[in-house]
Amino acid sequence: MVHFVGAGPGAKDLITLRGKELIEKADVIIYAGSLVNPGLLDYAKEGCEIYDSSKLNLDEVIDIIKAAEASNKDTIRLHTGDPCIFGATREQMDILDKEKIAYDTTPGVSSFCGAAAALNMEYTLPGITQSVIITRMEGRTKVPEKEAVEALASHGSTMVFFLSAGNTKTLSERLIAGGLSPDTPCAIVYKATWPDEKKVVCRLDNLSEKAKENGITKTALIIVGKAVAQSGYELSRLYAADFTTEFRQGTENRT
Helix, strand or coil: CEEEEECECCCHHHCCHHHHHHHHHCCEEEECCCCCCHHHHHHCCCCCEEEEHHHCCHHHHHHHHHHHHHCCCCEEEEECECCCCCCCCHHHHHHHHHCCCCEEEECCCCHHHHHHHHCCCCCCECCCECCEEEEECCCCCCCCHHHCHHHHHCCCCEEEEECCHHHHHHHHHHHHHCCCCCCCEEEEEECCCCCCCEEEEEEHHHHHHHHHHCCCCCCEEEEECHHHHCCCCCCCHHHCCCCCCCCCCCHHHCC
16 A cells, blocks of 8 residues: 655654654655655664655656555655645556555645744734635746736735745746735745754845845745734634633623
């Protein structure tokens, strides 16, 4: 069987308990070597076969899985963060379906959660925004036309850009062209939760400058939106004294 496992955002101890247990039992591990913390491989048992998928193409990954299945071995496909976000898992699963190879998925802590934790930030602030857009700027991989940076900027939601740190100048220019103010708060979080994590809070119009100053060109998330400032928000109604919930009687209904 194949287990798709989210490795978490970077820190070795931010993998789930289930993910760690699966790694400990695995006969074969195929991990995303360009992004996954290699320290997670310390959990592997002696004799486990370990492959770095950054050096493999899709066919080669599948060949390793098929060989493991033929020998009745369990395989871990270890993806960075959570496999459901930019994980390229669906294409693997479709092939496994055709090959009649069973698989399941263990979620992980996404780097967009790790980045918020690094900033002690809440993405969804009442009165500021209640939505988060997780996306990327197109590069060699295209994005649908309706999901162009300019179109998404019009929503005013908090935006988290994966895989876009290499061209922050174009990103900021396009967001401003899409209607965002040049002074929109931004944050750059490099390798969130790793020992060499770096975080920079800035404005949209100096995003590129700050990225360059800090030598950040990859392995970073770009967060854009008023929520980055963590100010000017309304208090949550859930905890308001006058607000009645299923568990608490609020003062609004008292006589």
